[in-house]
Amino acid sequence: MDQHRTKRRKTKANDPSVVKIGDKTISLNAFLEPPPAKPEEKTSSAPGENGPTTDNEKGELQNSTDEICEPVSKKRSQTDSTGPASRKKKYQDTPMLKARKALPIWAYRDEIKASLRGDNDILLVVGETGSGKSTQTPQFLCEESWCRRKKVRVKSDVVGVGGMIAITQPRRVAATTLAGRVAKEMGTPLGTANEGSVGYSVRFDHKVPKGTKIKFLTEGMLLQELLRDPNLRQYSAIIVDEIHERSVDVDLITGFLKQILASDKAGRGGIPLKVVIMSATADVEKIQDFFKPDDAPSPAPLKLLKIKGRQYPVEVKHTEKPVPDIQEALVKKIFDIHQHEPLPGDILAFLTGQEEIEAAQHLIEEHCATLASNVPKLLVCPLYGQLSIQAQQDAFQPAKTKYTRKVVLATNIAETSVTVPGVRYVIDCGKAKVKQFRARLGMESLLAKAISKSSAIQRTGRAGREGPGKCFRLYTSETYDELQDADLPEILRNDVLGAVLTMKARGINDILSFPLMDFPDIEAVEKALIQLYGLGALANDGSITNIGRKLALFPVSAPYGRVLLAAATPEFDCLLEVIDVIAVVTSGETIFHQIQTEEDSERDAIEEARKGLQRREGDILTFLTTMQRYAAENADRIAWCRARRVSVRNMRQALNIRRQLRGICVKEKLLSEPPPPGPQPFVPLSPERADALLRCFMRGFATKTALLAPDSSYVTVQGKHVVAIHPSSVLHGQKKEAIMFLEHVFTQKNYAKKVSAICADWVVEAIGNETNIS
């Protein structure tokens, strides 16, 4: 507290030639001289003309795409008119092929091809950033003879097996942009013809032209394909990229792949499935161990290739002593870099969350205000997920004014999801917020924790994308040495409800014997099984029910799926409304931007405009009203969103999800006909229908309820915890006899989020049902 006040007071120093931070005084005299000519030249040729909002891999691709692809795109008309057969010759010695040959992985081309010939079906590739593994490996393999589609007999049918290579990505942008890149390299640009060798498949977007040999897809997409086709018959090979990120989906995929590899291949007519596992980090013992056949007498070690990346050197500096105040150390370091390091060279600082970012921005800007007008400026750009697209873009654009150094204050979003161009200096606070599911309490926590070594290395690497860089860690080298090697895989941090349902739907009855690199806590699995049983997804013997199979088809978690099924019954008959609500709540963190930082007059106007959306029944009805009003708007939806500070991006996503859910419901005969497309007039829900909607949600969320206690606190029905209504809820600060909430997170305290007022009787009813079942 005191420290905070001290900092603020010191910023009022009005000598423009010095900046005081904490107990340190930094002289800016070097900057008070007229700027030399050299930095000016450099500044005007600042890198990163158009900052790509891209995934790591994609970012590095884009940087090289521009230089490599230009000559080829000039030749485009030629290529388009020539058939695929002559393609190969045409591209001999083109600049693009030269660029491909210059990639570190090119030297391993023959080795990669050779290592999957014959009986060897699996290969591990460790390729650092910039090695070209994601774009080149599938191209090397698709020329192999084992990659051709073959007609074989499976039981009594003759079926085609193989012909395609799948390559999975954790993120959609990565899948689509890598596909575009590889398509160009192979001379069949995506989307220009109905035929081509490269395709991709991500949610809401599928481009798989006739003749596709290489298909990029998100992990979730391949998992869905596994539900329909357990033997992955269309594929000759599966390449699992970015396995080190260890998402739940990738863990499930590797489990299924291991089973396919160990099977007698009868389901594939005897044709083997080749598997390539690719990682960016070198700690591969676990993966190697996982894929060793269980019954092999003396298992040959899995073939492993390590490929160097193309990364500039980054000098790492730790603090000598632990820093007592991260904010203070950060601001000090930023001005230190600003004074001593040449321009251009932007700074990327990793912080834990929005609050820390805003506080740091405030401090930096206060100090900046004291700089003389001819001193190089600092431009602070916050960067976190809930920021509007427009605000995020600022962090990717080079500073518009000369002699300005950009400081991007980012969350983990800049670690893997996006690449900020122009960065030469990284500051790493050593922490990140992680979500952890507490199975015992049936709730999540979101708290700042120490990052892993691998995460620290990843952050460091962000300084060496465009030239040699420096990374300043706001912790000691001893602290670094004590960090965990890798982050806890998601399957050990998440609710395993979805993972267990996916396994059950794929016919895995004995969950405990399913091969997983890391097996979740037995208690977490048990909780998931009990919850699935409570939702009607599992029968008494633990096998999957018809309800369970349907739930696995919905791209939403099991409780939401259960609400969808209930909504389609005559008892509730509110499926379209439920779809609208679920579309909104699963579109992102929240659809309402915070308006705390707005000017007073602006804030009043926004609050007034939002009144038309808010319903006193709670957040579910508010989300429904928002979606319906948004969908009814046919003039300018962007302006409509802006006036209410509603997230344009999340509402677009919600509309996509709505379309998708409606489509599935028609297919599954929950809806008799698709609703008419286009904007529909807004009709407010009657109180009776609103009741039906909420009671319908009780079918999935009966356990996420709380009753008002005599002391005015809310006590959860399950677990008897005291829970507070989150400030983002329209019900915040209100007392209702009972509440139902869609999310339960511990942050500052135990919070219920996405809250609705319900009747206490409904809870009694639902609990009665529960006990009757068990």
Next chain:
DNA sequence: GAGCACTGC
């Protein structure tokens, strides 16, 4: 009175 990041027929 407060929200790390992704993803899905």
